[in-house]
Amino acid sequence: MMTNLFLSFDPATNFLFLNWMSTMIGILLIPSMYWFIPSRWNMMWMMIINTLHKEFNVLLNKNYNKGSTLMFISLFSLIMFNNLMGLFPYIFTSSSHMTMNLSLALPLWLSFMLYGWTNNTNHMFMHLVPQGTPGVLMPFMVCIETISNMIRPGTLAIRLTANMIAGHLLMTLMGNVGPSLELYMVIILIMMQTLLIILELAVAIIQSYVFSVLSTLYSSEVNYVK
Template sequence: MANLFSSFDPSTNLNLSLNWMSTMIGLLIIPPMFWLIPSRLNILWNKIIISLHKEFKILLGTKNSKGSTLIFISLFSFIMFNNFLGLFPYIFTSTSHMSLTLALALPLWLSFMIFGWINNTIHMFAHLVPQGTPPVLMPFMVCIETISNIIRPGTLAVRLSANMIAGHLLLTLLGNTGTSLSLIMVNMLIIVQILLLILESAVSIIQSYVFAVLSTLYSSEVN
């Protein structure tokens, strides 16, 4: 440096015209939603989140919905993204395996059960016998309700993975027959495959929504 103040000369630092970009770096620290115009996709996603929040708030009740809807919204989006990724060729569908679906369902159900039995023990016992049950049927009802409660995480996990496997299997089986078909039949097959793909994309949204809604209902029962 020939001069103490030469470090403030824009031409000395790497001699780039980007030096003045340092004035804009501060904007990067601010969250983009405050200074960038949101895209249509961003607006759509915000609308989905808001509508899901409203729905889950109704299911949970106004007392317990403070921030707890975010768990189920993130669960919904995580499952939906994984389901959609599985529709692309050569991408592994992680939600078709019980190891992932059970890993999502079991901790949720266990935490609800532990929380419910510790904090609302009488309420949880009351759930085992539905209102208006004849005294003779009470022991049977307790057994049935207990079994139905225990198999909940299993049904959540199996429903999601079975739906993912079924659609993908159908697409694969139909696709494998393409080599032995005539030209007209191949065109028919392509149309059927496209329709099945649309159905699968709908299923991937529906299944993630069902998983999130059922988890919300199970959590609302323990309060």
């Protein structure tokens, strides 16, 4: 049995057999929306998908193959389900680990780079030197743009990991001091924990949205139509 919630971030804990299988828990919740068609869940989810589809169309600037938005909507769904599952006690939060986040960000970034440098080489070189840069600063701008491009998958993964860990650890630290507090302080603590859970619920959705939107923007940069 787990002694504290910190162990929910440990992949080696024996509390849950096959901890990484918790990544797929969200999939088990999907079929219930199709029991009655059109159900409220189905209508709400379709509204979310349509909204994301329209927004990704704007971000991609129509320089994409049809169906590209489905990939980013699926990415959003996967990360959001994992973030929401991590809000339940003692469930392994796979989206708080660099292993999973890098597994999502790195292949996307590599595919964008390979596609861009293979099909739009001149356009990719243009991105290394922003328009209006003085000639003296061009070598430095190339270095800066190259480094900023290279660290993109790392920043995507670290952003999601840090945001998912921070709130969970704060709730754990506050919860550990509960037994030593007076009754009125416990009531205040419960109210603060409730507000933190609401905040973490918003963070779980926002971070999945940020991850998918940034991936969409990186994709739009390598797609160039004359």
